[in-house]
Amino acid sequence: MNNHSELKEIVFQFVEQDNNVQIMPLGKGHINDSYKVISNGKEYVLQRINHHIFKNVDQLQDNIFRVTSHIRAKLEARGETDIERKVLSLLPARDEKLY
Structure with a gap:
């Protein structure tokens, strides 16, 4: 690219x-x-x-989303501050996909 x-x-x-x-x-x-x-x-x-290394992009992105959502929820439950600096924030495209 x-x-x-x-x-x-x-x-x-x-x-x-x-x-x-x-x-x-x-x-x-x-x-x-x-x-x-x-x-x-x-x-x-x-x-x-x-795409030569990661054959299933849908599954890869879903896994990243699940892991980051889990970490974010744990941080929020603990009352952590400045969460945006501690865990990824995924930005969906206009078609709502994460890639």
Whole structure:
């Protein structure tokens, strides 16, 4: 995923259109490609899942959702503060999928 306009198109499936969106490579992964996205004053991480390694993306994303939801619920039950900094927040795309 190297084409900047392609990346912007993907980003805008998750966030509102922003003429000043910034998309920068985030590290050098061996399995997935990761990008830092800054849009409308908020920061996100966009990750391209390697379909050659992870054959069942639906199942992978469902597992990530279940684990993060479980951790979030445990933190909330304990009265933890600043939960957004302690557990992932998954952002669904416009079609409500997590990828």
